[in-house]
Amino acid sequence: MKKRLIVACGSGVATSQTIASKIASMFEDDGISFSVDAVDYKSIQSELPSTGIYVYVAQPDEDVLEKAEELGIAVFPGIPFLTGMGVENVYSQICELVK
Incomplete structure (x- = not known):
């Protein structure tokens, strides 16, 4: 797995x-x-090509999901990290991939 997790939102500044x-x-705590x-x-x-894990804020479009699947990238929702x-559950799935 590529050693990189990305979080994407519209601007790449606030929510992401x-x-x-x-x-x-x-990660640091663990x-x-x-x-x-x-x-x-x-x-x-x-x-995406330099990524192993993609965490999204807004539901990605089909082209992005297809590309992620083609590249073997694990995709997870990011909203749980905002709402708690x-x-x-999401974090434990991510940890399974990075350990």
């Missing part, structure tokens, strides 16, 4: 940065060394 920081902090980056959705197609609802 918040979620990326939360995931990076959780002693996991894995790159976490916030990106804007407009550049998602060029970001279901975050343990």
Whole structure:
């Protein structure tokens, strides 16, 4: 697996940065060394080839999901990291991939 997790939102600044920081902090707390980056959705197609895990804010379109599947990228929802609802389940699935 490529050693990179990306979080994408419309601008790559607000929501994606918040979620990326939360995931990076959780990784640090658990002693996991894995790159976490916030990106804007407009550049998602060029970001995917260097990515192992993609966390989305808004539901990605079919082209993005197809490309992610083609490249073997695991895709997860990011909203649980904002709301706290279901975050343990999503985070544990991500951890299984990065360990």
